Amino acid sequence: MIITKTREEIELMRESALVVSRTLGMIASEIKPGITTLQLDKLAEEFIREEGAIPGFLGLYDFPNSLCMSPNAQVVHGIPNNIPLVEGDIISIDCGALKNGFYGDHAYTFGIGEISEDTKKLLQVTKESLYKGIEEFRIGNRVGDVGFAIQKYCEAHGYGVVRELVGHGLGKTMHEDPEMPNYGKRGRGKKFIEGMVVAIEPMINLGTKNIKQLKDGWTILTEDNKPSAHFEHNVAIVDGKPELLSTFKYIYEALGIESTEEDKYKTKVYD
Template sequence: MIKVKTSEEIELMRESALVVSRTLGMLAKEVKPGVTTLYLDKLAEDFIREQDAIPGFLGLYDFPNTLCMSPNSQVVHGIPNDKPLIEGDIISIDCGAIKNGFYGDHAYTFAVGEIAAETQKLLDVTKQSLYEGIRQLKVGNRVGDVGFAIQNYCEKHGYGVVRELVGHGLGTTMHEDPEMPNYGKRGRGKKFIEGMVVAIEPMINLGTQKIRQHNDGWTITTLDNKPSAHFEHDVAIVNGKPELLSTFKYIYDALGITSNEEDEFRNV
């Protein structure tokens, strides 16, 4: 059952989402060769708590850490460890936080130093596909419209769109209805209504769409060990249209990037 949010609840959810956005922005300056994902995880936990929030992933379904840290061929759900990042790596950082009783859930794939041109293109296309999908999140459209937009954009570039892992509704629990696949058919699936809040999160592979789960019960990697990218925003339907609750602005400020990609999804 879809849990529609009031305007007041959406504003509380915006606060939760921005806790995560600020955390990713803080981490953006720290992602560099030589640092470990465990070090970044501890920074994130402390930073979230400093914002009067609670790490949303820590202990959720028995996950052991604050961040899901997924480098290179890891798609999602990687567990932080003491292996240093190296030049040329990419790393998806997926972060959750609870504030005011609501979850924020937000992800970005970072380059570690200079990366290969084909890997940078994967990151660029995956991030753009996120906005292609968000554009379809409006009253009267359906889940399949978002999935089709993401799938169509990425497959035109020859990339694999993961099927087994999906976005989701968001609220007082991390995973609510509806599921939000990154593939689909136009006009299919649940219809979008005013007040919905969802996490849209393309998980796109440089090679095959096929994945495998590791024995730790969490880590997901591409079957061909080629890189995978992952970007995620929290989005509400407000006045019939998609409105971002999360933002990459703090990341871009940290990295010196100028972008207007989010402007059309802001209520100004």
């Protein structure tokens, strides 16, 4: 069952999403060769609590940390550890926060120093596909329209679109209806309605779409051990159109990146 949100609830969800956005911006300033994912996880937990929120992933389904940290061939759900990041790595950082009774949940894939041109293009195309999907999240469309847009764009570049892991509705629980696959057929699936809030999150592989899982029960990797990228936003339908609740603004400020990619999907300017 899809649980729609009132305008007031959407604003509360925006606050939760922005805790995550600011956390990822803080992390962006700290990522460099030599730092460990466990160190970054500790910084994130402290920051989220200072923001008056609770780490959304810590203990969720018994996950042991506040961040999912997935380097290189890891797709998602990587567990932070004491292995230092090195020049040329990429790492997907997925973060959640619970505030005012609602969850925020989004992700960004970072390059560590100079990364290969092939990997750089993977990150670029995956992030671009996120906005292709967001554009389809509006009244009159269905779940399949979002998945189709992401799949078509990424497969046109020769990339593998993960099937087993999907985006989802978001609200007072981390995972609500509907599931939001990154593949699909136009006109199929549940209809979008006013007040829906979802997490759209392309998980795209440089090679095969196939994945495998480590014995830790969490970490998902590409079957061919080629890199994978992951970007995620929280989006609401407001007045029939997609509106971003999350932002990469704080990441871009930390990294010195100028971007207008979010402008058409937001009504608020964040400090």
